[in-house]
Amino acid sequence: MKKSRFISIRSLGMVATLLIGLGCMVKTEKKAPETLKDAFEGKFHIGSALSANHINNQNQPSMGVLKTHFNSIVAENNMKSGMIQMREGEFNFEVADKFIEFGEANDMHIVGHTLIWHSQAPRWFFTDSEGNDVSPEVLTQRMKDHIHTVVGRYKGRVKGWDVVNEAILDDGSWRNSKFYQILGEDFMKLAFQFANEADPDAELYYNDFSMAQPGKRDGVVKMVKDLQAQGVKIDGIGMQGHIGLEYPTIEEFEKSILAYSGLGVTVMITELDLSVLPSPRRDMGADIATNVEYQQSLNPYTEGLPDDVQKQFDDRYKAFFKLFLDHHDKISRVTLWGINDGDSWKNGWPVRGRTDYPLLFNRDNTPKSVVSELIEMAAKY
Structure with a gap:
């Protein structure tokens, strides 16, 4: 008993x-995550680009969306050389300073964009007082002065820099920019060296569009390998995500993620937006030199998206985010190119005056239905 x-x-x-x-x-x-940044925590940062309008008007409703759902920011235009140093030696950091201060005040992962880019560089950068091309020595010094001044100003405050933007063409050859014409391939090496000198602790990135194109993939891989062979520090590759409903294919995008991460650098999905509008030319990248005359047939959704197009949009975003989650060990950041649809440059490119719907939040800052689906998807990983 x-x-x-x-x-x-x-x-x-x-x-x-x-x-x-x-x-x-x-x-x-x-507790189940309710925001994008909580859902992707431990996988990758989720970011947004900020325009001067955002930076100068920080009380607008879209900034509430930013603080709620995003934990990384990049300046859309206001840290580019043409905006910061319109005239030689005259630096204007007013908006850039506000951008950095906002990021710090809200504990954001801050990315600087971009130090060297042919498209929005001031004309004086490449010419002398008579309008002739400067010597390689002069351009090298101007690059050094610009990079040292900008990166040095924000030393220890910016996590990483897009050092060079869009230098390789879709076929893998070098873009025949003024940087390339005057300095050849060395301009790439010099840009990364100068950035590293100015802030040895900052991460340094190369950023480009159409990065799923096989030719560009091969060209970028070769360029990075050449830099690495010379002992040049490069920490990451930004794959601009200017995608459409039909391009690029998930398969080619994945091949590029694997190819770039195979170089021993982190991969970032940058400038992500998904255009639902008909493209004047299939598989367009983001070359802002390409503009098309307005045609009504290219602007079919002025009153909103039909249900079938909305479903295509949702499915496409889910397919890409599934890809990003499958490879989250290789990806450090996914950044949308704007907060809501009204912010997007896609409303004016490559056809001005169109109404596009490329981002995750509507023009009134309400989340699209796909946002909750992405949050649920991420929670399963």
Whole structure:
């Protein structure tokens, strides 16, 4: 009898312990994420580009969306050389300073964009007082002065810099920019060296569009390998995500993620937006020199998206984010190119005056239905 009583008491003790344990499990069960940044925590940063309008009007509703859903920021235009140093030696950091201060005040992962880019570089950068091309020595010094001044100003405050933007063409050859014409391939090496000198702790990136194109993929891989062989620091590659409903293919995009990460650098999905509008030319990248005359047939959704197009949009975003999640060990950041549809440059490129719907939040800052689906998807990884 005594033995049975002992077993009974012991059993009750075990049951009590089990119930207490289950109670603790219920109490400590992790709450389901409700925002994008919480859903992707531990996988990659989720970011947005900020325009001067955002930076100068920080009380607007879209900034509430930014603080709620995003944890990384990049300046859309206001850190480019043509904006910061319109005239030689005259630096204007007013908007850039506000951008950095906002990021710091809100504990954001801050990315600088971009130090060297042919498209929005001021004309004086490449010419002398008579309008002739400067010598390689002069251009090298101007690059050094610009990079040292900008990167040095924000040393320790910017996580990483897009050092060079869009220097390789879709066929893998070098873009015949003024940087390339005057300095050849060395301009790439010099840009990264100068940035590293100015802030040795900052991460340094190369950023480009159409990065899923096989020719560009091969060209970028070769360029990075050449830099690495020369001992040049390069930490990451930005794959601009200016995508459409039909291009690029998931398969080619994945091949590029694997090829770039295989170089031993991090991969970032930058400038992400998804245009639903008909393209004047299939598989257009983001070359802002390409503009097309307005045609009504190219602007079919002025009153909103039909249900079938909205479904295509949702499915396409989910397919790409599934790809990003599948490779989250290789990807450090996914950045949308704007906060809501009204912000997007796609409303004016490559056809001015169109109404596009490329981002995750509507013009009134409400989340699209796909946002909750992305959050649910991420929670399963």
